[in-house]
Amino acid sequence: MADKILKKIYVKVWRQNNPSEKGRFETYEVENVSQGSSFLEMIDILNDQLIREGKDPIAFDHDCREGICGMCSMYINGHAHGPDSEITTCQLHMRRFEDGETITVEPWRAGAFPVIKDLIVDRTAFDKIQQAGGYVSVNTGGVPDGNTIPISQVDAEEAMDAAACIGCGACVATCKNSSAMLFVAAKVSQFAKLPQGKVEAKRRAKAMVAKMDELGFGGCTNTGACELACPKNISISHIARLNREYLKAKFSD
């Protein structure tokens, strides 16, 4: 089926040359974009145009362009990853937009994610949270045969639901408190459902939550916005499990 061509759209995008500069919105016109194009392909077209005009193209994070690496991170028309459900920015297509529309594009906005340039933010804080305890302490080698640890299909599936997190930060960008609870919960919950994760469960929950607080993410007030924005549909029931794990750990202190 032939896709419709959008004759002209207006892209109102956040420009900020470096972390210390004050940013501003600029509006650009883009012509003749196929609705079959992805949103990032539209940005490619715009950048091509800017380069040819001798201007600085828009810097944005992206890599796999198939919704799994978690690198892309645009806040489009007031939605993390744009106006569609269960997608990353790179999976958003121009079918979602009308001819003549003005599309507003911003970076993730959160104190813990400072802007590096334009739409690129620094998400090192996420790595630091994982480094605080998002692992099972096993060295390479010397582990038992995989089938000696039976795991019920239900538990494995639930662990997988949580493990599907791509670490994009849409939850933080969407949360009015800039909380990283869904991100932390995804990892804690994955290990809470698996026998391998039990041994270090207490230390993990405490360390990851403490690191999250230390890095300037806000608290959770259960609005559920994170779940709606999550491209991998990670449920806030994992936050409930994180809270349970955390309380259990705290009470046994």
Place this chain on the structure above:
Amino acid sequence: MSNIDSKIPEGPLAEKWSRHKAAIRVVSPANKRKLDIIVVGTGLAGASAAASLGELGYNVKAFCYQDSPRRAHSIAAQGGINAAKNYQNDNDSVYRLFYDTIKGGDYRAREANTYRLAEVSPNIIDQCVAQGVPFAREYGGTLANRSFGGVLVSRTFYARGQTGQQLLLGAYSALNRQIDAGSVEMYARHEMLDVVLVDGKARGIIVRDLTNGEIKRFGAHAVVMATGGYGNVFFLSTNAMGSNGSAAWQAYKKGAYFSNPCYVQIHPTCIPVHGSQQSKLTLMSESLRNDGRVWVPKKKEDAERLRKGEISAVDIKDEDRDFYLERRYPSYGNLVPRDVASRAAKERCDAGFGVNAEGKAVFLDFKYAIERLGRETIEKRYGNLFQMYEKITDVDPYTHPMQIYPAIHYAMGGTWVDYNLMTSIPGLYAIGEANFSDHGANRLGASALMQGLADGYFILPYTIGDYLAGEIMVPKIDTNTPEFDEAEKNVTGRLEKLYNIKGDQPVDYFHKKLGHIMWEYVGMSRNEEGLKKAIEEIAELKKEFWSNVRVPGEMNNINPELEKAGRLADFLDIGDLMARDALNRNESCGGHFREESVTEDGEAKRNDEIGCYASAWEFQGEDKEPVMHREELVFENVKLTQRSYK
């Protein structure tokens, strides 16, 4: 005479690795603390290697160009990871996995390497389970398996359609643990731009901090490249946008041999190209061929009406559908290896049976599986893939068959390494997709993950010790030496040169042109005339690029266009070497199909008389013809037969 020493150990195939491990040297814990290792790339191979080396007590520095090690493109692998566990009691074994891999690679891989890969494969699964990777399970709690192309047993372990993601996150968690422990220092958003040699040994790298353009030097006793493949030479591929061949290429220019560049894998099940603005191609997992049936219309007029949009796939009756893989290859059917499935799709489309507007697509249909197993089962098996397909194409694959077409996916070729995974530069290693050694001319599905983790967890940590045992008296590498000065000067000089061309065309303009040349002449089907033409056209394009590219922005700021320009400069050279290698290999094997070498019924015809070697190209200087060395492939354990999946 060949000056290639692959260092394959003596002894029977099944004992080579254990004998070798017993014979090689080990570094004491006290000395490991004094030794520095650089790992470039943090995909499955790099992350698993960095973590394992950190655990052993070495000082590791790891680098990646992405904003986090978790984003390396291994994450996009969908279908699964092979291992010779024989959990299904279907008579699988290390030997069978080895044999399938050698045969699948069309007898162009090293026996010893491939056997070792199969041998360590069961450990990988155990390791990943211990890390908490949520593999799919049976009701009884044991690990589940699925089948993949090119094999007759069920040995593929998986985590829904996100196996690569889960394995990478496992390796990433092991890496994080070492970062937390202080044994690994992580440098994200840093790109390696050169390797530094001191007295002929790899002693460090030059990197660019992508956030501010700063050029930095790092020294080490050994350098490991885990930098993936060069598939993006084609512009459109299933690789990530940033995947590149530059680290391997800089190593090549410093003397590391480059092997079998003409072997690239074309994956049969990708979402077809759409218009001219497309930036990348999306893979649909090979696992879909377990339950999907591939077909095109039997009648040309049906295909024509499909192309015009007058009818849709569901209007075509079963008896008017040509299930061409089942027809041509009755014993493997829809599960023939990737190269065979890709060529068969191209053959049908070239013959006029393509089903999309461009005539470059075939159907992958789940109607029959849904009838047999129910929608729920299919949803459980492939739900996320179906969702991905619908988001991209706006077509519901539960009710309408998917449209698929082959696309560039994986590079079997890569930096030449010996049995220890060391390149021809002492102290420089290449692991994972970056090396050439295990897959021959075609890689089987679910084997890339296996190889990345085998190299990183279980092979390199042993073999690198053998080299480093000889380096324990070498003090910390000083980076204030003429060698580092010179390397940094070259890196800065090249960046400035690219930046100062200030021509008319953006980088992508040239990259798309290169992609067209490569796909046309060095793609799925190759011939002498076309390859010669490719070499000429690439040379012209290279000239044009170096005189007319426009790199905007600033040198000392985040500048994606400058990054892309550097990578493309190398892709232009890699493309040239691919064409030369393809020209030189006058036979069809695996992913390399020469029109001059076919059987009577149009299948690829391997020629063991002339083709039983791995090429190892040696750089001779800019714009000079490279020299090809031959590593003769000796098969002592398998009998070379014409591959048949009929």
